[in-house]
Amino acid sequence: MDNDRRSAPVISAGRAAAASASVTNASKQAPPSSLMAFWASFSENKGAVIGLVVLSVIVLLAILADVVAPHPPLEQYRDFVRVPPVWDADGTWRFVLGTDGLGRDMLSRLIHGARVSLFIGLMVMSVSFVLGAVLGLVSAFSNSLIDTVISRVMDLLMSVPGLVLAILIVAVLGPSQTNTIIAVTVVFLPRYVRLVRASALAEMSKDYVTSARMIGVSKPYLMFVTVLPNCLAPLIVQSALGVSEAILEAAALGFLGLGAQPPTPEWGTMLADAREFIRSNPWIVTLPGLAILITVVSINLMGDGLRDALDPKMQRS
Amino acid sequence: MLPYLLKRLALTVPTFVALMFLTFVAIRLVPGDPVEVRTGERGISAERLAQFRHELGLDQPVWKQFADYVWALLHGDFGTSVVTNEKVLTEFAALFPATVELSFCAMLFAVLIGVPAGTFAAVKRGSWYDQTLMGLSVTGFSMPIFWWGLLLQMYIGARLGWTPTSARIDPIKYYFEAKTGFMLIDSVLSGQAGAFKDAVRHLILPTIVLGTIPLAIIARMTRSSMLEVLSEDYVRTARAKGLAPVRVFGLHALRNALIPVITVIGLSVGGLMAGAVLTETIFSWPGVGKWLIESIGRRDYPALQGGVLLISAIVIFVNVAVDLLYGVINPRIRHGQ
Numbered sequence: 001m002d003n004d005r006r007s008a009p010v011i012s013a014g015r016a017a018a019a020s021a022s023v024t025n026a027s028k029q030a031p032p033s034s035l036m037a038f039w040a041s042f043s044e045n046k047g048a049v050i051g052l053v054v055l056s057v058i059v060l061l062a063i064l065a066d067v068v069a070p071h072p073p074l075e076q077y078r079d080f081v082r083v084p085p086v087w088d089a090d091g092t093w094r095f096v097l098g099t100d101g102l103g104r105d106m107l108s109r110l111i112h113g114a115r116v117s118l119f120i121g122l123m124v125m126s127v128s129f130v131l132g133a134v135l136g137l138v139s140a141f142s143n144s145l146i147d148t149v150i151s152r153v154m155d156l157l158m159s160v161p162g163l164v165l166a167i168l169i170v171a172v173l174g175p176s177q178t179n180t181i182i183a184v185t186v187v188f189l190p191r192y193v194r195l196v197r198a199s200a201l202a203e204m205s206k207d208y209v210t211s212a213r214m215i216g217v218s219k220p221y222l223m224f225v226t227v228l229p230n231c232l233a234p235l236i237v238q239s240a241l242g243v244s245e246a247i248l249e250a251a252a253l254g255f256l257g258l259g260a261q262p263p264t265p266e267w268g269t270m271l272a273d274a275r276e277f278i279r280s281n282p283w284i285v286t287l288p289g290l291a292i293l294i295t296v297v298s299i300n301l302m303g304d305g306l307r308d309a310l311d312p313k314m315q316r317s
Numbered sequence: 318m319l320p321y322l323l324k325r326l327a328l329t330v331p332t333f334v335a336l337m338f339l340t341f342v343a344i345r346l347v348p349g350d351p352v353e354v355r356t357g358e359r360g361i362s363a364e365r366l367a368q369f370r371h372e373l374g375l376d377q378p379v380w381k382q383f384a385d386y387v388w389a390l391l392h393g394d395f396g397t398s399v400v401t402n403e404k405v406l407t408e409f410a411a412l413f414p415a416t417v418e419l420s421f422c423a424m425l426f427a428v429l430i431g432v433p434a435g436t437f438a439a440v441k442r443g444s445w446y447d448q449t450l451m452g453l454s455v456t457g458f459s460m461p462i463f464w465w466g467l468l469l470q471m472y473i474g475a476r477l478g479w480t481p482t483s484a485r486i487d488p489i490k491y492y493f494e495a496k497t498g499f500m501l502i503d504s505v506l507s508g509q510a511g512a513f514k515d516a517v518r519h520l521i522l523p524t525i526v527l528g529t530i531p532l533a534i535i536a537r538m539t540r541s542s543m544l545e546v547l548s549e550d551y552v553r554t555a556r557a558k559g560l561a562p563v564r565v566f567g568l569h570a571l572r573n574a575l576i577p578v579i580t581v582i583g584l585s586v587g588g589l590m591a592g593a594v595l596t597e598t599i600f601s602w603p604g605v606g607k608w609l610i611e612s613i614g615r616r617d618y619p620a621l622q623g624g625v626l627l628i629s630a631i632v633i634f635v636n637v638a639v640d641l642l643y644g645v646i647n648p649r650i651r652h653g654q
Contacts, residue, residue, distance in 0.1 A: 047455070156335040160629045163591035164609070168625050171613045172346045248461055252595055255463045256610055271464055278471045285471060289464025296459035304455075 041309035048305020054298035062114040069108035070096070073265045077103040082281050098283050101273065106283065109265040110291050116177070116266045117247050117295065123181045124188065124246035125239050131185075132192020133235065137223045139193065140200035151197070154190035162187045163252060170258040177260040184249045188242055195238055199231035233310040240306050244299035251292050267292045321644075325637050336629055337390060340622045341383050347618055395623035400615050405623035409605055414498025415485060416604035419596065420589045422520055423528035424582065431532045432571075432578065435539025439547060439574075440566055450536060457533030462592055466526040466599035474522060483601035486516050527596045531585050538581050543574040576647050583639025587632045 043049055061068055071077075077099060084091045085098040085106075097106040139150040157165065169183035203209060204227065212226045253259035254268025262269055270288040277284045361369075370376045374385055389396070395405040438447040474482035481487070485500045493507035501520070504512035546552060547570055555569045594606035601607070605624060612620035 047452075152331060152335065156332055156339060159332050159336065159633050160339075160625065161587040161591040161632055163594055164625055164628055167594070167609065167613065168340070168343055168621065171618075171621060172343045244459065248459070251461055252463060255461075255595070256598065258613070268461075268463075271467065275467065278467060279475050282471055285464075285467050289461055289468065292461045292464065293456070293459060296461070297456055300455055300459050 038309050042305045045305040045308055047301040048308075051298040051301030051303075051305065054294065055302055058114050058295055058298070059118065061111050062118050065112045065115045069105075069111045071105035071108040073104065073109045073112040074263050075104060075108075077105070079103070082277070082284070084281070085283050097287055098281075100270070100284050101277060101281075106287055109270060110267070110287060112265040113267045113270065113288065113291060114295070116260060116264060117250065117292070118243075120177065120181055120184070120250045120260075120266075121243040121247040121299075124184045124250075125243045127181075127185050128189050128192045128242060129235065129239050131189055133196050133224075133228060133231075135189075136193045136196025136231075137200055137228060139197045140204065141219065141223050150193065154193050157186060158190045162249065166249060166253055167256070167258060170253060175253075175258045175261060177264065177266070180250050180253050180259045183253070184246050187249065188246060191242070192235065192238060195234055196231055199234055200227050203227050203230050237303060237307045237310055240303040241300065244296045244303065247292065247299075248296055322637075322641060325640060329633050329637065332633060333630070334387075336626060337387055338383070340626050341386050344618045344622045345379070390626075395627065396619035398612075398617050398620045400612075400617045400620070405620050406627075408608065408620065409624060409627050411498070412603060412605045412608050415500070415602060416590075416593050416597070416606060418499045418501065419520070419523055419527060419602060419604060420586075420593060422524040423526075423589065423592075424531060424585075426524050426528035427531035427535050428582065431535030432539050432575070435536040436543050436566060436571055436574070438536070438540045439543035440562075442544065447540075451540070454533045454537045457529050458537070460529050460533075462526050462529060463595045463599060465529060466522070466596060469522045469526060470599070480521050481519050482522065485519050485602065486512065487519075491515060523596050523600045523602055526599070527589065527592050530588065530592065531582070534581060534585065535578060538578050539574060542577045543570060546570045546574040549573075576643075579646060580639065580643055583635065583642070586635045586639075590628050590632060 077095075080095060080099050081103040082101060083095050083099045083103075086093055086096050088098075091098065095105050095107070097110065099105055100109070135150055139147045160168070166180075166183040166187050169186055170179055173179040173182065200223075209222070209227060212222055217226065250259055251266070251268030251271075254266045254270075255272045257269075257272055260266035260269050262273060267288040271285065274284040274288065367376075374382055377385070393406060395409070397404055398408060401408065434450055438450045441447050470482040473479050486504065491504070491507070491509055491512045493503060493509065493512070496503050496506055500516045501513065504516040543566075547566075549570075552565060552570050555565045560569075590606070593604060594609060596602065597604045597607035598610055605628065609621065609624045609628075612618075612624065
């Protein structure tokens, strides 16, 4: 608790900047709570709110997939192969978005696909978040040798184009959903490490860190309890945007046949299966990609709002 | 400038060594025996097997294998494909122009549309045009390009029949030797009527697909960079002098706004390479990206190893070049003392 007070000025300075940047009408009244200030700043960005709403729906669908999906995702209705969606003259309400080449219900597969994609995205995000925080802080706080080793390894991982590195890793480990998570995490980890390292280095010269040091707090305490909370804002923004990038990358691997394997209803894998129907049955190709696009756009819109609200210093580009 | 260049290049050396180590280790970890891949299912005698192992250097201790590997790389030997028996570097060099041609056109497409669109959005800040463009930019940035490629193939290529959906040129109508490897140039050199037009038609869809994400980034970047510049004093002065808006925005402002945009262009070379893997796979474009994916399917690990190494090396060098170029364009940042 002591620590909260110590780090408080830094956090509130950031929030104040956020509030003034967005010119809230609360300035005449009592200072709003930090959550209120955050929401005021976040909700000013209409795109961010839309993104949040759409994403919430997708997350709900993913969680409730077993209840919501009208059919089991792997069930093959052999008498109803490639039935078009309901708006087509030949469509039926039984299969609202039609069926694929093996007679599986598209809608159910898409809903279950949300679960797969969001799971991959969240796993990549949480592992990168934790590893990135630990490695970044260790790098910032340790002697030059360890710092150099960590930084060089991250440089190396960043020098290989993302998808190419992921392909190399999957080629070595073999294609599967778990290995997709590993590969995509390795690709995105350097960004988290660099971000934490840079913000930790910036924090270390500040007075509250010096005073904490003088009190004699242990190094792990200094790293994770004193400094880390003040590096969180950019890290949270990076994580939010990182989920969308991870979903895209995982879908790309799936499309190349190197990600989650059939019959898993992963959106990228579904697209790979669908390529042969380009000329005959467009919905089998169109729908999974649309699902990816809507999910990624809504996360990115929300991430932009998060950035404006949490981290006004970071430039919008 | 020269000392800076040398320093900058020296800094890439540890990265290269680490990169060699990474690809070397990665390939050793691959399940399955490269010799068995080569011999096929019927199997061969133990003697032949030992001979193959010796040829591939697999009977040596691991440190020796790595040393040999680095030594060979330093001599420009990136290994031999176990499927075609060709040198990896030769295969790569033959396919690379196709990737360069595609990437160059994609970048050109992104810049030619993105810079004017972003500039106009900044000038008309807050208008419906600005909002639409920024919405499109988020969409483009979030685009799963493999799906985008399939959509264009489906609607523009197959349904409307406006463009071909695969390859670089119609191989039945036109045949000529590759002189430069760049189809646009070769088709002109061949002197065959209609060849150039056909090559362009084949380029359209892949260019749009690969250029979409850079386009979204460049449009957005130009807009924000332009907004910053427009509030500068010299822009106000230019306006106050009564210069035509075209001159103010196009000359005074845009020139300075483009500096960060150029950095973005340089930094997206890595992204272009990654995008090329997907784009080439969709459009059967015979470049290094498609070759890389196929080498995995064929378990051609030397090709994969050499390909990853070469692509990464190119990206690293382009980034160094961008760094230098940045100093040339922006006099405020001069490298070296």
